[in-house]
Amino acid sequence: xxxxxxxxxxxxxxxxxxxxxxxxxxxxxxxxxxxxxxxxxxxxxxxxxxxxxxxxxxxxxxxxxxxxxxxxxxxxxxxxxxxxxxxxxxxxxxxxxxxxxxxxxxxxxxxxxxxxxxxxxxxxxxxxxxxxxxxxxxxxxxxxxxxxxxxxxxxxxxxxxxxxxxxxxxxxxxxxxxxxxxxxxxxxxxxxxxxxxxxxxxxxx
Numbered sequence: 610x611x612x613x614x615x616x617x618x619x620x621x622x623x624x625x626x627x628x629x630x631x632x633x634x635x636x637x638x639x640x641x642x643x644x645x646x647x648x649x650x651x652x653x654x655x656x657x658x659x660x661x662x663x664x665x666x667x668x669x670x671x672x673x674x675x676x677x678x679x680x681x682x683x684x685x686x687x688x689x690x691x692x693x694x695x696x697x698x699x700x701x702x703x704x705x706x707x708x709x710x711x712x713x714x715x716x717x718x719x720x721x722x723x724x725x726x727x728x729x730x731x732x733x734x735x736x737x738x739x740x741x742x743x744x745x746x747x748x749x750x751x752x753x754x755x756x757x758x759x760x761x762x763x764x765x766x767x768x769x770x771x772x773x774x775x776x777x778x779x780x781x782x783x784x785x786x787x788x789x790x791x792x793x794x795x796x797x798x799x800x801x802x803x804x805x806x807x808x809x810x811x812x813x814x
Contacts, residue, residue: 613694654765675807
């Protein structure tokens, strides 16, 4: 299903003039090969992860990443969460609301952490209470296209200086603040000011 999701995202990015690795062909019939496959455009660029070791190299890039994410978040969809490939190439999520998607993900993550012995029943109940209190605000979110995994390893800088996000298998429709928060997890706290004070952070947080 992720290949079909890639196809829907590629069409949406193309329609909005956002540089990306265009998906040229998706085939899940198994008639042409022994597996599902995707043919995508090659992007000649350098991963931003190559700059990640030094703050002086990566921090000046963060406002540019913010600008690129803002362009992506301007794309609207219908529904929330992971893409409904039965409706491809339409950009549509499988959940009726953002809280519905987040609750599914929350329960899965709480189950995993609890199974690892890292969460007490009381701590789990507290996490659930925080989410429940946030539901009225979360319910007003409009479905925007999110990359879902916006780390430096998924961003290429082309020779012309433009940034290209690759690997859209975690794309969802939802609250852009989710992408901003996820983006911050890929950077040490000392860089968060450059992220949250960017045009992206000021817009959503």
